[in-house]
Amino acid sequence: MTDEGPRSIAPADGTAADTQGIKIVGFLCNWCSYGGADTAGVCRFKQPTDLRVVRIPCTGRMDPLFIAKSLIYGVDGVLVSGCHPRDCHYAVGNFYARRRMEAFKAFLPFMGIDTRRFKYTWVSASEGQQWQKVVTEFSEQIHELGPNPGVRRQTGENSKVSTGLR
Amino acid sequence: MAVKIFIATDQLDSVLEKLATKIDLWIPALLKEDKSGPTGFIPYEPGKSPVFERQTTLPTKKLLLPQVETLLRFEYKKDPEGGSTSSIVVDDARQVRPTLVFGARSCDVRALITMDRVFSQGPYVDPYYVERRKNTFFATLVCEQNDSKCFCSSVGGGPADMEGSHLKIVKLDEGYVVEALTKEAGSLLEGLGEAVDKAKDTKAGKIVKEASKRIVGDLDTKGCAEAFRNRFAQNDFWVQMVSQCLSCGVCTYVCPTCYCFTITDETQNLKGERMRSWDSCMFSQYTLEASGHNPRPTKLERYRNRVGHKFSYIPEKYEGILGCCGCGRCIRSCPVTIDIRQVVGNLKENSNEQ
């Protein structure tokens, strides 16, 4: 990732009112929520356009690193969605994921990152309407919070030394 | 006639402020609001007071070899006429400004002798280093605070060694006597401080004389290059010396002479940068080959390499200069208190055994 980071795609001017360039990353499991989002699309349910979807095989694949990296570098919100508990394509992937994400959610604010920017939920392939609801609500919440400043990029002494930068 | 000025203790801040208008000024300072906490070199800001009382945790190395520097930038441009052809635009990111380090120590500056040999006097000249080196000036303190882990005299330096420095700072009770050692450095001092009266000059002279007489450290490095070669294959010796090593990078990152680097390209979409960053011979990836084979698979080979590089390979390749400046930082910062003096000292002890 270059210095400009994710913001470079559509730079926000930094004011709280500016929610035009809001970006939400959605990690959706291949078997349920990705299908659910597809169902919502096929049914032509109106959805906010802030969401960028990354398809993962199972929420069990969800490494907290993905969420941390997104939020640290200034993605405005992260939404993880998978099969309902007991309905996992791989039987137990989402059970592991649930514990991991709960722990991570509780940990985020300790490092100074707003936990409301991260949400995980369960949506099945047939729940197009549910998907519309989840995305709309989460998107509204993120718009209310405004752009995520992320972690400060340039400070202190170590980074000031990089005199190679113009 | 060399330019020499006196700066009273309470005038230091105002002098530094004026100096900072002429040149980028770096000073040793606390990196944390804690008077015994870690220290390093930072850009001067009015009100920031320099820490001259002790050696900094991090050396001046990053001023000449930053932990990360952009070597060049590139961008792929798609042909607007279509097709798969694209051109690449390369842009040299270098921009170096004249910089003065006020309050370095002779060990920090001594390390540059090794660095120069590698980066600017060998068959390959590194333009990035050379340009920084040309534009970086060192005002070096005559050192009076050596501690039990310093050993600069053992590696060819000394507390008052001014080789490579541009200005000499002598701390008196009432202030600082700063003397220019080069013409260029002299012009930096113009219009600053007060004249040095005879009494202060004598006092400063005495301090310098005493410091240059002081022998810091008792490591005997004579013949260590050969001793290392004899020890190279003695596995048991190295097991004994470095079993406690954690293979972390502390010793190499706080070392003023460790210059190993790695080059990586960081790209996003069609743009990117080529970056050079510090590497450490303590890390597995340092020698990891593309095949997956690693010629230095454990800390044993890695630590042995570090000792060998500093006390055998460099002196044998570069007319006897050592790859160590005796600052003792690796000893102070090591989480498991490995002492390189002990390892080097033991190289020679009964080295013909086995």
Added chain:
Amino acid sequence: MLETDRNQLHKLVEEALPELDMVIGWGQSTDSFQTTPVFVRDAKQISQLTLGPFCSQNLTGYLVKPPALDAAPKEGAKPIGICVKGCDSRSLVALIQEKFLTRERVRIFGIPCRGTVDWNKVGKLVDLSNVKSATVEEDVLVVDDSQTTHRIKLEEVLARKCYGCRYPNPLIQDVTIGEPATPRSTSIESSYRDVDRLDAKPLEERLDFWQSELDRCIRCYACRNACPLCVCQDKCIIESREPRWLTQRVGIPEKFLFHFIHAMHLAGRCTGCGECERACPMDIPVTLIKEKLNKIMEERLGYSAGLDVEAVPPLLTFNPGDTEI
């Protein structure tokens, strides 16, 4: 008292050494106060072994690294002796829990601990650059800096982890050296005071705090390599080239991400031995990050790592009945 304990340790090690491959313990380093890990293979080395409040290193990590690791896989290899304090014993339990070791592989010399000295703290009170000698008399640290003799209450200069220590006595051991110690803390509340203090601040201040603390990080990975439970070591995800999660940059985001990953990989596994913080050359409170996760695990799942060799770390298992953990 220390003297008697030391003699007892020497005696016990001497008796056991013939049956062991080596004994990992603490010895004097080249300076007059800090200790360094020593690997005793020969009876001549036994006199190097020491114990007491200066023995800060957690030695259990060496069991899964060379040279102890090299000694392990051989057929019929002798067990390895190791000295552990209370906190170290938890790391050992955790390693056994995760099957990096079997109980039979180790002969444990358990040492009840009254706290270890944090030399950074002593450095705030005494100039440590030219210490001639440092000793402990009962609960007082005596430091002679060749000009004056400083007497400092041990209780004031202990490592941060020690103040919330609930397990000063080894939880797993073959022999005990010395009298059992009294825990300084007996409850969750008193074990996580530093976490609570930071949690009491507003979100922005917490971010500022970590931004300025982690800014000092030089990415030397001493915290990772010192951790007995960072078992990936040379195969760390942080250094992976493909995929490349982290660039070589030294900006704060990179450091944040590294410490996030480091902490998350230890969630439900960290035993709070404080090695990461002790190893840090830049004085960053890295253990604090893991303490928060430990607290979450304890409050929500009632789990503390390294107490029971049979237990499974909570993030390596699940309960279908979980709602929110």
